[in-house]
Amino acid sequence: MKITIIGAGYVGLVSSACFAELGNHVVCVERDALRVAQLQSGEVPLHEPGLQELVARNLAAGRLAFATDVALGVRHAQVLFIAVGTPMAADGSADLTQVLEVAHAVGRHVSRFLVVANKSTVPVGTAQRVHDAIAQGLAARQLARVPAFAVASNPEFLKEGAAVEDFMRPDRVVIGVPEGRAGERAAGLLRRAYAPFNRNRERMVVMDVKSAELAKYAANALLATKISFMNDMAALADAVGADIEQVRRGIGSDRRIGYDFIYAGLGYGGSCFPKDVAALCHTARGAGQRLRVVEAVQAVNDAQAGRFVQRLLQHFGGSLAGRVIALWGLTFKPGTDDVREAPSRILVRRLVAAGARVQAHDPLVHSLEQLMAGDPPARRARLAPHVAFCAGPLQAAQGADALVIATEWKIYRSPDFAALRRALRAPVIFDGRNLFDPAELGRQGFFYQGVGRGQR
């Protein structure tokens, strides 16, 4: 099939490479010419296991092309996926400027039946707005024969660090199509595009457009709820002297609960959960509803990293003036170089504000420019004198008054504890990811605090 993907960001690039790998002819359109040039030479500007190889192989096979020209993309496609950014606007809503720009371009250039499928995470009702924008563009052309089109919703459930795998072995493919003839044609074409995944088991879940749009938000909000629930429970565990890790083991085996996403920690980060939870609350308010559970999920998450720093501050009598804090892990989760909404960014700011010097290590983040990307330069400049980036975990620990663990990278899971104790000025560990057994760390001579491990 002929497929166009608009946007060579995370979702767009992974989808482009994977659809090409499935044998389709894919054009991936990206407005950033520099990024397109990079991609054309086989250079992949983001860290995602397997993606580089996939892009190179399909470029070489002529199944994958990159371009800056939207018109070319529209003319190429039987199915066009919109995978552009939907950043959070100041009021918490999703900013649809880029999505609607694509819709206008489709209206200006479409010349035969086209399925436009939204892959970007967009609020309920966006497909209708995309439809209207395309129709407007078409009307302005005053064509003798107006080509038919359908706007579908095809939300993406990829996890960073496992995106290629997730795309190639989806749990489900959610498709929302409009009623009527165009909708049926759209369902047929999308079914063809995803046919390779339906061989052993039907994975397509076809529904109306609005339900598909809402399903994406509901999935992320429910996962976020599990996390905030456990973080809330962790605070109680601390207060009553229970261990959240034992609680987790005690509930996960119930299949209705499951072991996934019930790890207490520093709160969820990344490019999806915080943004989507906020956007969902916003959508609800716009519809005259309040999602009281989801609002609470957000409030718990917003407070989580701060509470952790508070406990560290308490340990040091309220101030970190003159203290050195080692910080392991900066990305929002392991296996990615992504620091968007990473709890580590809050930690660094709060630690420095309390007077500390931070010695940081992360396998993929090596500078303040990288860590604080998107922040005002003035803020970075204020932090710069107080944050050092170290070559290894032990170097970061050297001479530090405490070690803070913010991301559960594998290399942090089994440190040489004797060497770590020697490196640290004091054997103090504040573990935001509950990597270790408190009793064992006690035996090793550490003062150890996790999240919800029963320590007041």
Ligand code: UDX
């Ligand atoms: C997520 C969803 O999983 C994916 O379906 C959606 O399409 C995009 O958002 P991603 O942002 O890549 O994917 O990360 P994920 O692995 O889901 O982790 C999200 C955050 O939750 C991380 O900050 C992680 O540390 C945190 N988390 C996760 C917890 O704190 N506890 C858990 O038990 C699980």
